[in-house]
Amino acid sequence: MTGPLRIGFIPLVDAAALIVAVDKGFTAAEGLDVELVREVSWSNVRDKLNIGLFDAAHLLAPVAIASSLGLGHVKVPIAAPFNLGINGNAITVSPTLHAALMEEIDGDRFDPLVTAKALARVVARRRKLGADPLTFGMTFPFSTHNYQLRFWMAAAGVDPDEDVRLVVLPPPYMVDSLRSGHVDAFCVGAPWNSVAVDLGIGHILHFASDILVRAAEKVLAVRQTWADKNPDVVASLVRAAVKAAEFIEHPENRIEAARILAQPERIGVDAEVIQRTLTGRLKISPDGTFRESGRYLLVGREGAGRPDPVQAAWLYAQMVRWGQTALTPDGVKTAMAVFRPDLYDAALGSRAPSEAPAAFGAFAGPVFDPDNIRGHLEAFEVGRWKA
Incomplete structure (x- = not known):
């Protein structure tokens, strides 16, 4: 391919691995010339990725699945070789x-x-x-x-x-x-x-x-056809994002990471606000009450970057529960195929174990079983799906 990679993002802290990868030079070290393009809405990001104005994007995980299924827009198969954030x-x-x-x-x-x-x-x-x-x-x-x-x-x-x-x-x-x-x-x-x-x-x-104790939030998304044509570029992007995520997760780097993210052309809010997110210690009330959680946002810890197809199955189940699509074997298969741990593993030259389904830790309802989505949904009284 020729020219810089154009990657769209929304000003959110879970774009951190992408932003830091570019601004700290991790993408350049992989031989990539990347232009980050700030957008306002998810529909803009989706549409520009789908028609090729973006080569890759910071994207809602369910949008990647919906695009691959042809829900709410044209059908464009998407590959997600890296999780940009768990929770958040x-x-x-x-x-x-x-x-x-x-x-x-x-x-x-x-x-x-x-x-x-x-x-x-x-x-x-x-x-x-x-x-x-x-x-x-x-x-x-x-x-x-x-x-x-x-x-x-x-x-x-x-x-x-x-x-x-x-x-x-x-x-x-x-x-x-x-x-x-x-x-x-x-x-x-x-x-x-x-x-x-x-x-x-x-x-x-x-x-x-x-x-949910552990929920896939945003992904690094590319068109499947683009990934097939540019496997080395995909691998380089994954490696750069992994290095950036590791940098961000080190406590001694969080002040610098927050300053990078706070720049007007990136997220554009005070660095101290961003630092709260990265540390998981947030002010939750105007009276100054704080609450801390080590699980508020996972960027690189606990295998957060490696895509887990079971997470995609859970998201697909929500689409079914709320009437956005029908439950079909092909639908489950397509949704799970969006999350690509194989591309992640190939980029790093190693294989890490994925999270078990029980790691969702939902506060209500049965433990999610991707092999029995129908039974899972039947356990809920409120929903829009039809058996």
Whole structure:
């Protein structure tokens, strides 16, 4: 291939491995000339990747699967040879909704089943009063944010399609939408939850890792046809991303990594806010309350970079549960084929064990079994899928 690689990204901390790989020279060391292109919306990133304006992209894992299945857009098979992040999302609520939830809390406020039940009571009370449904922002129909919100609510019987409103907003617009009252809450990746807290307009209710202990979030995505034609370039990209992820995960490097990510042409927020994300110690309330979790965002630790096809199967199961597609053997096979541990292993010259399915650690429902998605979905009372 000729010319620089054009790689699209959204200003989120889970683009860190890509950004640091370029700005610290890891891609150059692999002989790659890379141009990072900042975008605002996931539809822009998807479309430009699909038609070839981007060679690769920082992409929502479910979008890579949806593109390969032809859901919501044209069918373009995607390969994901590297996980850019495990976890990293959070649910942030307005002060008004936070106060209403705290009034209804009966138990541990950090237990998602407890807060989901509180939400159910708030929803019921608002319905009785004739108030408008609560509105939750999420980043895309095919997104972990959408599925995590739905999984959380539905555990307490809240129907996300009937009892509340879910609306799509680009990540950088979440904070302004909360401030203006257009949404009552949102689920988004870092740093936008922390930005809302710092502005005094939001409370972080849950880390996504409260809902699922381990969830694939963003991937390094390339078109399958492009990967087939450029195997050496794919391998070089994976190696550069792995080196960047290892750099980021070393505590002594996090100040520098945060400064790189904070640049206006990258994420464009204060470096201290980004550093909170990288350390997993976040301010969750305008009153200065902090909460710490070693699982808030995994960039390179615990095998986070190696794609696990079981994660893709779980995401496909959510698409089925919420009526975005039908459950078919070919659908499962196609979804799992998007996540390419073989390309990751080939790039590094080694093979690491993938995470076991039990590593999902969902707070509700049965342990996920990719070989019995039908049985898994039948265990849930709320959903849109048809057997």
